[in-house]
Amino acid sequence: MPDPTETVAIAAPEKPVVSRYFLRFTLAQRYLHAVLFTTFLVLAATGLMMRFSGSIWAIRFARAVGGFGAILFFHKFCALVLTLAFLIHVREIFARGLFKHEKGIFWGPTSMVGNWKDVKDLLGHFRWFLGLGPKPRFERYAYWEKFDYWAVFWGMVVIGFSGYAMWFAPFFAHFLPGWALNAVLVIHSEEGLLAILFIFSIHFVNTHLRPDSFPMDMVIFTGRESEEEFKNRRPKEYERMLIEGKAAARITDAPPRWLINFSRVVGFTAILIGLTLLVLALSAYFVG
Amino acid sequence: MKTSSSFSLTLFTSVLLLAAPAQPLHADVDCLSCHGDPTMQDANGKSIGVDPAKFHSSIHGTLKCNDCHKDIHDYPHPDHPAPVQCESCHTDEAAGLAGSVHAKVNDHPCTSCHGNAHVIVTKTDPQSPVYPLNIPKTCGSCHGDPAMAKKYHLPNVYALFIDSIHGFALGKEGLLVAANCTSCHGSHKILSHTDPRSSTYRTNISATCGTCHVGINAQYQAGVHGKAVAAGNPSAPVCTDCHTAHGIIEPTSSDFRMQSTPICGSCHRDKFNTYRDTFHSQLGLLGGYVETARCWDCHGAHDVLPASDPRSPIAPANLVTTCGRCHAGANASFVQYQPHANARNRRLNPALYYIRLFMNLLLASVLTFFLLHTVLWLIRSNFARKGGAANGGKHA
Numbered sequence: 001m002p003d004p005t006e007t008v009a010i011a012a013p014e015k016p017v018v019s020r021y022f023l024r025f026t027l028a029q030r031y032l033h034a035v036l037f038t039t040f041l042v043l044a045a046t047g048l049m050m051r052f053s054g055s056i057w058a059i060r061f062a063r064a065v066g067g068f069g070a071i072l073f074f075h076k077f078c079a080l081v082l083t084l085a086f087l088i089h090v091r092e093i094f095a096r097g098l099f100k101h102e103k104g105i106f107w108g109p110t111s112m113v114g115n116w117k118d119v120k121d122l123l124g125h126f127r128w129f130l131g132l133g134p135k136p137r138f139e140r141y142a143y144w145e146k147f148d149y150w151a152v153f154w155g156m157v158v159i160g161f162s163g164y165a166m167w168f169a170p171f172f173a174h175f176l177p178g179w180a181l182n183a184v185l186v187i188h189s190e191e192g193l194l195a196i197l198f199i200f201s202i203h204f205v206n207t208h209l210r211p212d213s214f215p216m217d218m219v220i221f222t223g224r225e226s227e228e229e230f231k232n233r234r235p236k237e238y239e240r241m242l243i244e245g246k247a248a249a250r251i252t253d254a255p256p257r258w259l260i261n262f263s264r265v266v267g268f269t270a271i272l273i274g275l276t277l278l279v280l281a282l283s284a285y286f287v288g
Numbered sequence: 289m290k291t292s293s294s295f296s297l298t299l300f301t302s303v304l305l306l307a308a309p310a311q312p313l314h315a316d317v318d319c320l321s322c323h324g325d326p327t328m329q330d331a332n333g334k335s336i337g338v339d340p341a342k343f344h345s346s347i348h349g350t351l352k353c354n355d356c357h358k359d360i361h362d363y364p365h366p367d368h369p370a371p372v373q374c375e376s377c378h379t380d381e382a383a384g385l386a387g388s389v390h391a392k393v394n395d396h397p398c399t400s401c402h403g404n405a406h407v408i409v410t411k412t413d414p415q416s417p418v419y420p421l422n423i424p425k426t427c428g429s430c431h432g433d434p435a436m437a438k439k440y441h442l443p444n445v446y447a448l449f450i451d452s453i454h455g456f457a458l459g460k461e462g463l464l465v466a467a468n469c470t471s472c473h474g475s476h477k478i479l480s481h482t483d484p485r486s487s488t489y490r491t492n493i494s495a496t497c498g499t500c501h502v503g504i505n506a507q508y509q510a511g512v513h514g515k516a517v518a519a520g521n522p523s524a525p526v527c528t529d530c531h532t533a534h535g536i537i538e539p540t541s542s543d544f545r546m547q548s549t550p551i552c553g554s555c556h557r558d559k560f561n562t563y564r565d566t567f568h569s570q571l572g573l574l575g576g577y578v579e580t581a582r583c584w585d586c587h588g589a590h591d592v593l594p595a596s597d598p599r600s601p602i603a604p605a606n607l608v609t610t611c612g613r614c615h616a617g618a619n620a621s622f623v624q625y626q627p628h629a630n631a632r633n634r635r636l637n638p639a640l641y642y643i644r645l646f647m648n649l650l651l652a653s654v655l656t657f658f659l660l661h662t663v664l665w666l667i668r669s670n671f672a673r674k675g676g677a678a679n680g681g682k683h684a
Contacts, residue, residue: 053570062574071574129664131671144661151654166567169625170617178624183643185567186631190647194654202658210662211669 022230022241023252025223028092033220034266035085036152039078041273044196046075048277051189052284079163086156109139109240112150118143137236144206155195162188193281200278204271216271221263222255318363319353342407356405372405374398384477401426418475421458423468424449431469448535465500472496472533488533491517493526507591514590523555539589545578552583559583562628579614586610586627 025033049058049071062071097105104110109117120136122143127133141149162184165172169181208216212233219225231238241247255263320340322328328337343349354360359370375382378398390396402408403417411418417426424446430436432446449455449469457466472488479486487496494514498505508514508527516524530551537544549572553560563569563583571580584592586602593600601610607623615622629637631644 049574050567050570053574054564059574068571068574072571126661126664129668131668144658170615170619170622173619173622173625176621178621179626179629179637179639181622181625182629182631182637182640186640186644187647190644190651194647194651197651197655198658202655202662205662205666206658210666 020227021224021252021254022227022247022250023223024219024225024230027223030220030223032085032089035081037270039082039085040195040199041270041277042074042078043082044192044200044277045273046071046078047192048196048281048284050075051193052281055280055284057280058284076167079160082156083160086160109237110141112141112146114143114146114150118146137239138234139240140234140237142234148203148207151195151198155191158191159188159195162191193285196277196281200274200281204274208267208271216264216267218255218260218263218267221267222259224252224255319360338406346406346408347410348405348408374405381476384474388476388478389480390476390478400430418470420464420466420468421462423470424455424458427469443534445534448532452534452536453538454536467500471500490522490526493528497527504590511588511591511593513592525555542578545582546572548584549582556583559628562630565629565631566627568627581614581627585614 045061049062052058053062062068065071065074093105096102107113107115117139121138124133124136125143128135165176165181165184166188173181207213219229225233241250320338320343323336323338324340326335326337326339328335330336348356356372356374356376357369358373358376359366381398385391385393385396385398399405401418409416413419414421416422428446428450431442432444434444436442437444450459454467457463458468474487479489481488481490483489484491486492494505494508494517498508509518513525517526530548531539539548549560549563549569553563568581572578572582588601591599593603595602595604597603598605600606608618608620611623611625612618626637629640631637631640634641
């Protein structure tokens with residue numbers, strides 16, 4: 001069997017740029033991502049200002065938008081919106097997986113849950129990095145994408161819980177010991193910083209800024225990707241789709257021009273804000 | 289016309305009494321016949337005129353001219369009469385002034401504060417430059433001058449005072465009991481704040497402020513700071529350390545809430561550092577949100593007492609009340625929160641220390657792993673692209 005990576009590599013330049021398009025993300029999933037990154041940017045910006053409240057930029061920016069009261073208001077407002085989006089997502093997962101008995105939610109190749117193939121893909125990917133083996137043939141969600149998902153999932157629970165524990169401290173004190181009220185700030189702050197550093201460096205590069213996607217992977221905005229891109233990125237899923245005969249069901253039209261332009265504006269804005277926050281966070285962390 | 293008749297009269301009297309000692313001149317008829325012209329000037333252009341009406345209504349109006357101008361007995365009088373010695377009557381004031389920072393009489397003649405002696409009125413008269421409401425302006429004519437402040441290495445206190453709570457009460461509200469310059473510094477016997485006898489010397493300040501703020505002073509004397517000062521601790525704070533001396537602002541104002549914590553922190557450094565780790569501080573620093581707990585919201589302001597004192601607001605039995613002032617519904621578990629917890633100190637806060645350690649290890653390991661992963665990926669992708677392995681379409 002020929003190495004599929006090689007096949008694509010040779011075939012790709014000869015193919016027309018515009019070809020068939022397949023749906024990767026539903027409209028609901030794209031909206032979820034939009035709500036997630038919008039609220040996350042605001043939460044990150046306002047959160048960093050609180051964490052590094054002694055830095056000049058935090059004080060200047062906070063005063064410019066109406067002081068701490070405004071900062072805290074935006075932080076809490078976005079926290080509520082994000083919590084709501086998270087609960088809707090969890091409800092949908094359980095509704096589809098448990099009540100509608102939809103296949104592939106909790107296990108299988110389309111699931112977000114990790115499996116043995118992810119471990120093999122991770123090791124295989126490292127071998128490929130070092131030129132010791134072929135590029136792994138990824139399924140619908142690659143291991144780093146699953147990590148992103150679960151990092152956000154875990155982060156939602158940890159940051160969310162610790163955040164609400166601070167917001168409603170006297171109420172949470174009915175169940176938590178006093179020292180836990182000290183702990184939640186440390187947890188919230190450190191986990192938030194981890195999320196910010198991870199998203200604005202690792203996620204940005206892995207998903208958008210690495211050479212294969214540079215400057216931005218638009219699939220999360222348009223929901224569609226070309227057949228070549230699909231085949232190249234996730235050959236295993238592509239192959240399975242053909243075998244299962246589901247290609248026709250996933251074919252969609254090319255993304256309209258306005259959607260691509262709109263996505264570019266939104267996407268680049270988000271990346272620019274994120275990278276700015278990354279620089280500010282790192283400078284405040286190391287310089288003080 | 290009038291002048292010549294006065295001269296005739298004087299001449300006549302002198303002749304009549306022959307060698308008898310010169311008679312006291314009578315202000316009205318004698319001196320004022322010349323000096324009664326308020327525009328009269330000497331050779332140097334200095335005003336030597338006296339307005340008869342104002343002089344008579346002044347507090348010196350019943351005096352004769354040579355009660356003060358003692359070397360003038362007759363006319364013609366010397367071209368350069370001796371300077372008037374106010375202390376010949378105002379003995380106590382002169383004695384005070386002699387030992388004060390204003391002792392050099394040439395620089396600070398009585399008139400520099402009290403104004404022209406010929407129109408001088410009592411200090412209870414609103415026209416007086418030493419009427420309480422006018423004092424800041426009077427002192428400020430020198431102490432509000434930046435050049436003067438620079439010359440004597442003094443702070444330019446006038447502007448600070450005018451904007452202060454005392455300055456506002458005096459200047460804007462006309463509150464006579466509000467502190468003016470002399471309330472704290474005295475009037476004639478003003479001493480440097482470095483002089484132990486001075487009312488503004490460090491250990492005397494609480495008594496000075498306490499002349500008006502009796503209740504607060506009693507609280508202060510009962511608290512740890514007042515006791516420490518009384519016991520001779522030179523670094524314990526007095527009123528002005530927290531409130532400043534001249535630019536005192538309303539203690540409940542946002543600005544004071546914003547500036548007060550670092551003042552406490554300038555002595556209580558370790559407590560300040562741990563406070564800055566907490567939400568209370570983070571909220572405050574960003575401005576516009578001043579309600580969060582500052583040192584004295586929990587510890588009290590003047591009657592600061594240690595937690596071991598049952599009267600202290602931070603005594604364990606009082607914490608639910610103290611925290612509950614802001615945190616409605618605070619219970620016994622809630623007040624176990626440590627407002628000065630130190631997550632970097634394993635001995636004092638072990639649970640917090642290990643939680644922070646875990647979070648930091650998590651952060652470091654995740655970022656390190658993925659940084660390595662991403663860097664290797666970037667390098668490999670670069671090689672793959674050079675080798676012609678394209679992506680097969682993009683961005684849609």
